[in-house]
Amino acid sequence: MDISLSLAKIIGVYGVIISISAMLNYERVNLLATELLESEFLLYLTGVVALIVGLCIISVHNIRIWDYRLIITLVGWLAFIEGVILLLVPDIADKAIRLIQHNRPILIIMIGVIFMASMWLTLEGFSLTDDVKQFWRNLQPT
Secondary structure, X not given: OOHHHHHHHHHHHHHHHHHHHHHHOHHHHHHHHHXXXXXXXXXXXXXXXXXXXXXXXXXXXXXXXXXXXXXXXXXXXXXXXXXXXXXXXXXXXXXXXXXXXXXXXXXXXHHHHHHXXXXXXXXXXXXXXXXXXXXXXXXXXX
């Protein structure tokens, strides 16, 4: 199986579930962000995991083609950058998390973008984009 399709399935389903959970449990997400900021260990561990995930994705999938594969590559690079920032300059990460945490519209926009990109990856990964296009064509009046 193509690595792009495998990563699209994994990242897509993960992103859809996480974004729906974040929308339904906004207060819990806020509480988790507060706990993350209060724990140096959790902040460091999050940085290590993000760095490893980013490096893994980048090393096997650094494709810059203008389709769903670019989203996978961007996820890898964003995870890598997040890991580097959390490990090397945690004060910047702290300020960014607090900004997002106290600005609900920014968080909702971020969750919406993650949901839409994740849905696209899921549809591509499971080869459903053609089925969805056909479904919408069938709904249109002739």
